[in-house]
Amino acid sequence: MKCKKCKRSFDPNHGNQKFCSQLCSDTFYDDYREDWKKNHPQIEQDYTKGGSRAYNNIQQRCENPNHPSYSNYGGRGIQLRLSKEEFLAIYFGSDTCGLCGQTVNDENRNAKDGRTLDRIDQAKSYEPDNLRILCRSCNASLAYKRRKNRL
Numbered sequence: 001m002k003c004k005k006c007k008r009s010f011d012p013n014h015g016n017q018k019f020c021s022q023l024c025s026d027t028f029y030d031d032y033r034e035d036w037k038k039n040h041p042q043i044e045q046d047y048t049k050g051g052s053r054a055y056n057n058i059q060q061r062c063e064n065p066n067h068p069s070y071s072n073y074g075g076r077g078i079q080l081r082l083s084k085e086e087f088l089a090i091y092f093g094s095d096t097c098g099l100c101g102q103t104v105n106d107e108n109r110n111a112k113d114g115r116t117l118d119r120i121d122q123a124k125s126y127e128p129d130n131l132r133i134l135c136r137s138c139n140a141s142l143a144y145k146r147r148k149n150r151l
């Protein structure tokens with residue numbers, strides 16, 4: 001496995017590991033965020049706003065028993081195990097869908113190619129190695145497949 005930041009080879013602890021160290025991961029995402037802001041001037045303000053909204057929604061689903069979706073999240077033991085900073089680094093850590101590879105849309109996240117977050121293993125929590133970016137259309141067809149497999 002080659003580190004995405006320093007390009008050095010390393011032995012990953014798990015299949016999804018992209019960086020040889022926390023430092024490489026941190027600096028990569030710092031640089032990425034700066035580039036991202038430069039390349040998306042018109043929605044720079046939304047950078048934190050949109051991500052914060054997503055984070056707050058997850059927090060509600062996982063931690064507020066009165067939230068309508070709590071039974072599918074917090075009620076099933078799904079927890080939010082990352083800080084807002086860590087979350088934003090992952091949420092904006094990729095501009096392409098982890099399944100089909102198309103560039104995700106930040107201007108309209110409700111569009112078919114809109115940016116969405118996926119929990120890779122549905123039994124696991126919102127934690128760094130279990131999250132990836134998908135386009136809305138891939139996320140929806142995956143949700144359909146998962147439902148079908150459970151029935």
Ligand SMILES: [Zn+2]
Nearest residue numbers: 003006020024
């Ligand atoms: Zn590295």
Ligand SMILES: [Zn+2]
Nearest residue numbers: 097100135138
């Ligand atoms: Zn996709």
